[in-house]
Amino acid sequence: MTGTSARTSSAAADGRSTRWNGHKARRRADMLDAALTVIEANGTDISVQQIADKLKVPRPVVYRHFNGRADLDEQIRRHILESLLAELLPRLRPDGTLKDAVRGAVGTYVGWVERHPNLHRFLAAADPQGESSRALAGARDRIGGQLADLFADTLAGFGLDRNRARPMAFGMVGFVDGVVNSWRAEATLTSDQVEGILTESVLALIEGNARSLDVPMSRDTVVGELISRAEAVRAQ
Template sequence: MTGTSSPTPPAADGRSTRWNGHKARRRADMLDAAVTVIEEHGTDISVQQIADRLRVPRPVVYRHFDGRADLDDAIRRHILESLLAELLPRLRPDGTMKDAVRGAISTYVGWIERHPHLHRFLTAADPHSESSGALAGARDRIGGQLADLFAESLSRFGIDRNRARPMAFGMVGFVDGVVNSWRAAPTLTSEQVEGILTESVLALLEGNARSLDVPLTRDTVIADVIARAEVARA
């Protein structure tokens, strides 16, 4: 019995591909413009302000988004990507534990201090909106990267890797809660908040390390811990 071959799908139209690229760039330009308007005028912005920034008619902005809610969600995702691009590289083992913790916290708090309107725009998301899910996803990425780091360290000492996840996400939740409280009532300087968060997170790390009999303190060089663990397992 002779089978029939499925029809070959038509090749993509080059003009369509170029148009899609143009639309993506145009959309990115609009999100950049929206971020600039928020930075300058605060969270209560209009589509007209975005259009004015780009020198286009207001309906042109809406051509790239399914209404205002979709636009706001896209802006929040755009802001989150900018924040994560600064923060995630700091969540890598380098220097002492204190260096690593202080570097990550300083980056996060510093970003918020430099971009207070963007932070307020992020935290004002409707809990049921798509951007609220994106914000939760960003926390998951940060917590997940921390969890992977902790899990790798624990496994080198023969300790269950599953202990890492609650430790990592607990720290992310703690930092997030302290920062949100500070921004709602900024009675402390950013340096004071960084100091409180750094000391608190280091205390949590050292306390968990002691309970698991892991030789880890704030002054431990992370590379040395990894090297000692590898020697012990050899």
């Protein structure tokens, strides 16, 4: 076989492989979508057979795309979190006042949990032995990291140590998560009440930290002004 023929054959094989990989990825996505639909309708205790029935395929076909049940459950959690983060992360790039920003982010999260209680329970069940799911830990890192960057830029804009931002950001993420988990375990309050409590609590944490650092910032501060100040400092 000539060099040209070998390269042509190799390219054709690579093309077939790429098409097959794309097909497998789509099939996995279809299976994960079906799993979320089954969880929404039937609760967190789902079987592989229910997923297969939803797709009208034999049960072994589902297992063929995952490395056992533990991998399937982890990929389901990852898929759930992707749907949550698609709604939540844009709210962490806020407009308006600080109060508007906090209410928007908190309201988005509380609203998602209220609309998808079974998906939230499936996520919460990921930690039965105190070992966090990789997907869940990754989502917390993304949310906390984005908040930390915003806080760090704000602190830098006032000439303060950026390293103070990370514990503040992750502390708030943990606080909100804990309150929401407690609310879903025993829903004695409405979502509006929980949203109000969380909004006021997070604002109090931000304002308290601002006072302790002599930063002139309150709930009525326009977030865009803080970001503009931080960008000006970085440009120096």
